[in-house]
Amino acid sequence: MQLSDFGKQMSSDAGILTLMDDLGKALAGDKPLAMFGGGNPAQIPAVTNVMKHELELIMADDARLAAMLGNYDTPQGNDHFIDAIVKLVNREYNLGVTRDNVAVTPGSQNGFYMLFNMLAGQTNGAKRKIMLPIVPEYIGYRDQMIEPDSFVSVRPRIDKIGQHEFKYRIDFDAMQIDESVAAIALSRPTNPSGNVVTDDELSKLAELARQHDIPLIIDGAYGLPFPGVIIKSAGQHFDNHTILSLSLSKVGLPSSRVGIFIGPPALMKALSSISAILNLASPGIGQYLVTQLIDSGEIMTLARNEIQPFYADRQQQAWEIFNQKLPGDLPWRLHSYEGTYFFWLWCEGAQKTSKQLYDYLKEHSVIVVPGESFFPGQNIEEWDHARQCIRINFSRPDEELEAGAIILAEAVRWMYN
Ligand code: PLP
Secondary structure, X not given: OOXXXXXXXXXXXXXXXXXXXXXXXXXXXXXXXXXXXXXXXOXXXXXXXXXXXXXXXXXXXXXXXXXXXXXXXXXXEOHHHHHHHHHHHHHHHOOXXXXXXXXXXXXXXXXXXXXXXXXOEEEOOEEEEEEEOOXXXXXXXXXXXXXXXXXXXXXXXXXXXXXXXEEEEOOHHHOOOOOOEEEEEEEOOOOOXXXXXXXHHHHHHHHHHHHHOOOEEEXXXXXXXXXXXXXXXXXXXXXXXXXXXXXXXXXXXHHHOOEEEEOOHHHHHHHHHHHHHHHOOOOHHHHHHHHHHHHHOHHHHHHHHHHHHHHHHHHHHHHHHHHHHOOOOOOEEEEOOOEOOEEEEEEOOOOOOHHHHHHHHHHOOEEOEEHHHHOOOOOHHHOHHHHOEEEEEOOOOHHHHHHHHHHHHHHHHXXXX
16 A cells, blocks of 8 residues: 655654654663653653642542543633733733734644644745754754755854854854745754854844744744743743744643644634644643643743753753763864753764764663754755764763763764774
8 A cells, every 4th residue: 555745754764753762662661771862851840749739629620620621622722721821921021912822732843843834835836945044953843844845944153162062153144035935943942952042143033034024933842931941041032923832841741732832813823723624622631730820920930940940950960971971082062051951962073973873872772862863954965063963861860871971972982983
């Protein structure tokens, strides 16, 4: 039996499949020595306790329980949840949005699939693309386009900092926007690099989006307002060309599958219509669970007091351990850590590729994510840098960071032999 072109494309060797496969196997089978792959949020007991309490309150209320389990919500999302989101973002950032600016999707991953494809692809006889103004960028975007080759991306400027650190910056001189660009999209903080595009860079992108009358999509899965895992000062941007996406996943509820999009009403209406066709409605359980937390603003307190300090602590430990263990005489560099749950390691001038490094580490029971799939819109054969990086999830216990770093240090030495 045959698969359609769409079927083949979606079931071929997608980077996200390897990632989820490694993650699933590691959780189900033999525990690796160090699980630095995957994007699972850490399980933070204080967060789990708050969610447990919210669940108990719902279970004690028959009407809420019945509604949570037994109702399809509207395709736009649950009414109370949407009201709570509107209240929160207006209170935190004075965005001046209304219910019409919001669409809830079954996870933001699914939301991006709908959003990207509703904007890019064949449009009045011409092909339009999603522009990623800086790569590397989130692996999960790469295989989402129904029409192949629908990303265009811009290589960053690379600032080297000291012996073992670097930072990406948007290269505005290399950015060319014309009629073929349907939208500009970026994650902030960026998965995988841990970069936070500066307020100034973001304002310039917003200006370009406004000039060309296209949306600027800011994926805030790790960012503002929650969980706000950003360690430098960073402002929020929103105007009538912005689409901001949020997720309950990185707050600790990845299985709830709730993505939240805030943007121009006409686009949010289109997104909800597509969601009705694909999904009927978004899962209600997560929306019910956190509505009170969002409405009261308690989610911000939880993020500030528990989630952000947790990742700040893990990051500091991991940064110290990796810098201690990795061979000081070789030219590896970690991207400056500014946010997310990841480090991004670059082995400049290495003899071997990051895919080979990934295989070596996997054989030695350390799971990471090879960098090649994080460069949508680029021909990675023509750019060494795109074959010299790996992503490391640092939010692991100390012993695991130590054990993994020792193997990683050997592997990095092997990279240069
Ligand atoms: N955006 C970024 C940057 C992510 O890292 C992820 C998940 O890892 C997503 C979006 C998708 O998250 P979800 O579908 O769980 O909301």
